Amino acid sequence: MTGQENELRVLVVAPTGRDGLLISNPLDSNGISSFPSATAEMALVEFEAGAGALILAEEALTLPAISLWAARIAEQPSWSDFPLILLAAGGEINEESRRRMRVREPLGNLVLLERPVRPETFVSTLQAALRSRGRQYQMRDYIARNHAAEEALRRSEKLAVAGRLAASISHEINNPLASVTNLLYLIGTSSSLQEAKKHKEIAEKELARISEIVTQTLRFYREPSKPTLVFITEIVDSALILYQSKLAYAEIAIERDFRECSPIVAMAGELRQVILNLIGNALDASNPGGRLRIRVSNTREHRNGARPGVRLTVADSGSGISPEIRKTLFEPFVGTKGDTGTGLGLWISSEIVNRHSGTIQVKSSTLSQSPGTVFSVFLPLEQKAGHRSLREASMTPDGNRKDTLSDSPPEIAFPMQREMAT
Structure with missing residues (x-):
C-alpha cells in the first residue's frame, strides 16, 4: 500500500x-x-x-x-x-x-x-475517529497548498525585485557610460595635452562610479547563504548607490543619521531586500524636491523586555498612506502603487523581519501641513527567548509581530525626533 x-x-x-x-x-x-x-x-x-x-x-x-x-x-x-x-x-x-x-x-x-x-458502538466510534482524521488530512493539504502559494508569491516578488534592480542598474550604468563615450570623443578632438588629460580624469571618475555600482550589485547576488555579522549602515549605503541616479533625477535630498550601530547576526541578502524595498517605496512616494531621511542606531525595545538591538528608520516627505490601506499594509496584495506594484514587497519584508525576531512598524500622515510616512524596523541582537537565535544558526547551519500604528501619525515627518518611539 x-x-x-x-x-x-x-x-x-x-x-x-x-x-x-x-x-x-x-x-x-x-x-x-x-x-x-x-x-x-x-x-x-x-x-x-x-x-x-x-x-x-x-x-x-x-x-x-x-x-x-x-x-x-x-x-x-x-x-x-x-x-x-x-x-x-x-x-x-x-x-x-x-x-x-x-x-x-x-x-x-x-x-x-x-x-x-457492542459491535455497533465499536464501529460507529471508529468511523467517527476516521472522519475526524480525514478532516485533519484535509487541513494538512490546505496548509500545504497555502505554503506552496506563499512560496510562489515570494519567488514572484524576488523576480520583481530583480527586475526593478536590473532596470535601475542599467540606468545607473548607462549614464556614466554615455559620459565616457563623449569624453573619449573630446579627448580625440582635444587641441592640447592638458585638455585631453582633464577629459581623461573625468572619464576615470565615471568608470570608477560604474565599478562601484557593479561591486554593490555583485554583493547583492553573492550574499552568503548562512547568517553572518552584518552592519545595517553598510547595507543602507550599498542600496543608496543603486538608487543614486533616481535620487539625483528627482532631486530628492538624502539625510543619513548613522549613530552608534552594533553589528547583528543576520541573513544579509534578506535584509538587503527589506532595505531596498523600503527605500524604493519611499522614493516612489516622494515628490520631486522631497527629502528622504534614514536613521540607524542602537536602541532597546522596551515593550519586549528591553531587548537590545538596532533600529532602522526610513522616513519620506511624500503624500502619506491612507488609514484604510495602513490597516492591512503588511498583508499580501496590499499596496499604494496601483497597477505598477505587486503588493507583495511589504508582506515579504515583514516575513523577513519576523524570521529575524524583529518588528516592523509604520506611521503615516496625509495632512497637508505635515505629510509623510515613517517605517521603523527593529532587529534584536539576539532573538526572543524560546526561539533559536540567528547567532546560533550561524554557528550550527541548518521566523514579527507586525504593528501598524495608524492612530498616531507623526506630528511632522522631518525632523524625526519622536516618529518611532520604542
Whole structure:
C-alpha cells in the first residue's frame, strides 16, 4: 500500500486470545482496512507509514509503550490529533483506575471503550475517529497548498525585485557610460595635452562610479547563504548607490543619521531586500524636491523586555498612506502603487523581519501641513527567548509581530525626533 492508501487504515494491537480477530471482522465487514500488530511498539513502526487510528487493548499498553507513543504524539504537526481507542476492562472508578487515567494522559486524543463493546458502538466510534482524521488530512493539504502559494508569491516578488534592480542598474550604468563615450570623443578632438588629460580624469571618475555600482550589485547576488555579522549602515549605503541616479533625477535630498550601530547576526541578502524595498517605496512616494531621511542606531525595545538591538528608520516627505490601506499594509496584495506594484514587497519584508525576531512598524500622515510616512524596523541582537537565535544558526547551519500604528501619525515627518518611539 502507498502512504496515501495507508492514511485511513486502522492499527490494531490485541495480543491475547481471539481479540484481534473479533476486532478485525466487524472492521472488514464495514470496509475499514486494518493492520494487526503484536505490540504497541510494533504498531508505532507502522504508524510512521501512515494510519487513521489506533485500537489498543489495555493489556498491551505498558509503561514503555506509553512513553514511546506519548513522545511520538508530542511531535505531531499542528494539524494532527491522532485518535487512539483503548479497549479497557469494565469496573468501578477507584484510585487504581484514576492512576491509570493519569498515566495515559500524555497519549492525547484517547477514547476509552469498556469491554465488552457492542459491535455497533465499536464501529460507529471508529468511523467517527476516521472522519475526524480525514478532516485533519484535509487541513494538512490546505496548509500545504497555502505554503506552496506563499512560496510562489515570494519567488514572484524576488523576480520583481530583480527586475526593478536590473532596470535601475542599467540606468545607473548607462549614464556614466554615455559620459565616457563623449569624453573619449573630446579627448580625440582635444587641441592640447592638458585638455585631453582633464577629459581623461573625468572619464576615470565615471568608470570608477560604474565599478562601484557593479561591486554593490555583485554583493547583492553573492550574499552568503548562512547568517553572518552584518552592519545595517553598510547595507543602507550599498542600496543608496543603486538608487543614486533616481535620487539625483528627482532631486530628492538624502539625510543619513548613522549613530552608534552594533553589528547583528543576520541573513544579509534578506535584509538587503527589506532595505531596498523600503527605500524604493519611499522614493516612489516622494515628490520631486522631497527629502528622504534614514536613521540607524542602537536602541532597546522596551515593550519586549528591553531587548537590545538596532533600529532602522526610513522616513519620506511624500503624500502619506491612507488609514484604510495602513490597516492591512503588511498583508499580501496590499499596496499604494496601483497597477505598477505587486503588493507583495511589504508582506515579504515583514516575513523577513519576523524570521529575524524583529518588528516592523509604520506611521503615516496625509495632512497637508505635515505629510509623510515613517517605517521603523527593529532587529534584536539576539532573538526572543524560546526561539533559536540567528547567532546560533550561524554557528550550527541548518521566523514579527507586525504593528501598524495608524492612530498616531507623526506630528511632522522631518525632523524625526519622536516618529518611532520604542
